[in-house]
Amino acid sequence: MSGFKGGIPKGSFRSIKLRKRFFDIISLIIVIILAVLVMMPLWYVFRSSLMRSSDIFRWPPVLLPPDWLWSNYDINPLTFDFFKYLGNTLIIVVPCVVFGTSTAIMCGYAFARLRFRGKKFIFSLCVGSMLLPSMVTLIPLYIGWSTLGLVGTYYPLIIPFLFGGGAFNIFLLRQFMLSIPRDFDEAAMIDGAGHIRILVSVLLPMIKPAVIVVALLIFIANWNDLLQQMIYISNKDMYTLTLGLTTFLGSFKSDYAGMFAATCLTFLPTVIVYLFGQRFFVEGIVMSGIKN
Numbered sequence: 411m412s413g414f415k416g417g418i419p420k421g422s423f424r425s426i427k428l429r430k431r432f433f434d435i436i437s438l439i440i441v442i443i444l445a446v447l448v449m450m451p452l453w454y455v456f457r458s459s460l461m462r463s464s465d466i467f468r469w470p471p472v473l474l475p476p477d478w479l480w481s482n483y484d485i486n487p488l489t490f491d492f493f494k495y496l497g498n499t500l501i502i503v504v505p506c507v508v509f510g511t512s513t514a515i516m517c518g519y520a521f522a523r524l525r526f527r528g529k530k531f532i533f534s535l536c537v538g539s540m541l542l543p544s545m546v547t548l549i550p551l552y553i554g555w556s557t558l559g560l561v562g563t564y565y566p567l568i569i570p571f572l573f574g575g576g577a578f579n580i581f582l583l584r585q586f587m588l589s590i591p592r593d594f595d596e597a598a599m600i601d602g603a604g605h606i607r608i609l610v611s612v613l614l615p616m617i618k619p620a621v622i623v624v625a626l627l628i629f630i631a632n633w634n635d636l637l638q639q640m641i642y643i644s645n646k647d648m649y650t651l652t653l654g655l656t657t658f659l660g661s662f663k664s665d666y667a668g669m670f671a672a673t674c675l676t677f678l679p680t681v682i683v684y685l686f687g688q689r690f691f692v693e694g695i696v697m698s699g700i701k702n
Contacts, residue, residue: 452677459483459670466666482671489665490672494647495654502639502650503632505568510575510628511621517574518583519609523595533584540577544637552641566642567635571628579624586620587613626687633680651676 458466459482460475485492520526521533555566574580590613598608614621636652643653655676658669 455670455673459667459674461667463666466670479667482667483675485668485672485675489657489668490654492651492654492672492675495649495651498648499633499650499652502564502567503629506571506632507625507628509568510571510579511625512575513571513573514575514579514583514624515609515614515621517580518587519605519613521580521584522587523592523608524605536574536577537581540581548637548641555642561642562644563642564648567632567638575624575628579627582624583617583620586617590616622687626683629683630680 457473457475460478460480461482462477462479465472465476487494517536521529521536551566552561555561560566594612594616595608598612603611634652639650639653640656643649646657649657655669655672658665658672
């Protein structure tokens with residue numbers, strides 16, 4: 411048995427080990443290549459923001475800026491008033507994240523734990539609404555908001571998140587709550603806890619990854635939204651960051667370096683938020699639930 415290790419011949423064991431190491435190296439190389447491909451557009455925007463407009467489209471392209479012109483970030487407020495647009499964006503994003511996440515939690519709890527007539531049918535409608543392209547509801551929604559006289563305000567962008575926070579978010583939170591045994595609820599009920607106490611004190615700590623994922627998804631969706639904001643916002647004093655980027659268009663002598671710098675400033679907050687929440691984001695997306 412000296413030539414065996416764990417019932418496997420030494421030669422075969424070494425072969426399996428070498429094969430595993432080979433596939434690990436290949437997998438690592440593929441991951442690195444995909445990571446570079448994903449990061450290249452971001453790097454292109456960043457390096458272009460530090461170049462002269464005449465050098466951005468030079469051929470062959472250069473990987474690094476010839477001169478690191480940080481002065482490009484000193485953007486004329488008349489062209490791109492970053493802090494004003496940032497404030498307008500936060501007016502939309504903060505209520506959407508707070509109320510959208512809160513109402514999605516409550517709806518998810520109702521579908522996961524409560525018993526009421528028509529629950530399966532209502533949940534089917536909720537999930538089925540995800541199959542509808544946004545373009546299908548675009549005109550009816552605009553007509554409805556226009557009838558209410560709310561076009562030209564932020565309300566059409568905020569109010570929908572007061573009622574559920576989105577079908578996918580409700581579905582995600584419901585699935586997480588279903589993965590939690592009802593024994594926790596019953597134990598809390600024996601101690602006299604009601605539904606609100608069970609949700610806040612028992613379930614929320616267990617579904618924290620899913621809650622953070624929902625908050626991140628709502629944040630990113632509203633931060634990057636252009637179509638809805640373009641439809642309902644026409645006053646330039648109410649422009650958000652994404653709408654503010656459109657102020658660079660329409661000129662034969664566009665400030666491309668300034669446009670790339672403004673683009674970097676626009677997506678930088680989303681990158682920072684994701685870096686802080688990526689651990690919960692990954693854990694929530696894979697729907698880990700409770701580890702027994």
